[in-house]
Amino acid sequence: MSLEAAKDEYLNWLVVEKGAAALTVEAYGRDLKRYLNWLVAKYQARNLDDLILDYPVNYLMELADMGYAASSQERATATLRSFHRFCLREGFIDQDLSSRLKMPKKNRNLPKVLSSEEATRLLDQGFPDSPAGTRDKALLELLYGTGIRVSELVALDRSMLLFNEGSLRVIGKGSKERLVPFAGSAQRALVEYLQKARSHLHNKSQAQPKDTAAVFLNTRGSRLTRQTVFNLVEKYGRQAGVQGLQPHTVRPSCATPLLEGGAALVSLQEILGHASIATTQIYTHLDITHLRSEYLAAHPRAAC
DSSP states (O other), X not given: OBHHHXXXXXXXXXXXXXXXXXXXHHHHHHXXXXXXXXXXXXXXXXXXXXXXXXXXXXHHHHHHHTTOOHHHHHHHHHHHHHXXXXXXXXXXXXXXTTTTOOOOOOOOOOOOOOOHHHHHHHHHSXXXXXXXXHXXXXXXXXXXXXXXXXXXXXXXXGGGEEGGGTEEEEEOGGGOEEEEEOOHHHHHHHHHHHHHTHHHXXXXXXXXXXXXXBSSBOTXXXXXXXXXXXXXXXXXXXXXXXXXXXXXXXXXXXXXXXXXXXXXXXXXXXXXXXXXXXXXXXXXXXXXXXXXXXXXXXXTTTTO
């Protein structure tokens, strides 16, 4: 069987049998395409029968030599393991080509976070007096106020906004649903956008298909994309004096004040949608000054 045919069978299995989310399938597809292109370029291997045990190992070693981040190496390893074991189960090959693969050690670096001053500058800056500007204010307030992922933000439908309960119904990784509380400036900014701006974006262009369900729309009346949100976050961050700001910095920036305010780690895990509380522990970041003040206040011998 050709490698391309095996890849297509595998991705179809992820969708039909495993029920994998579209973004997951897309990521695995990218990893496999890179791997298959490397096999052709390096060994002229186009069929499963052309492969030997060394090839997957050599590929991952080359990723490491090229300076790929540990997280990227880890994902590539998981992809290759899953793909080759699928091929073995389906009888496409008679040996497990992933048997020599080991997961790389992943550096657990603390995430970058916005300081309270940076967050204030970001959210209180002058937004354009336009439907798009009102939308941008709302989406930034929601990202910071709830800690939801960009993919979850752009997937929000109006039916998922539970204002009476003060929460959002969010579909996270693995199509898992959770309720995320939101209030204060995030809720006010969202109400203003829905009441004053969204309809102008929805009716912007009669030539484009409209998305009547989506919360956040682009200037053509269609659902906002993840890339657009990334660009907007970087743009408004730059205007607020925070260079290179990305949504994955805003997300842990929501977690930090919650922890400092006394939120339980298990509650934060539910809000952020982490499958494991170990992820929450690594993902959060407490300022050392706050930790020191907590220590001084709590330890009976600290002030002696």
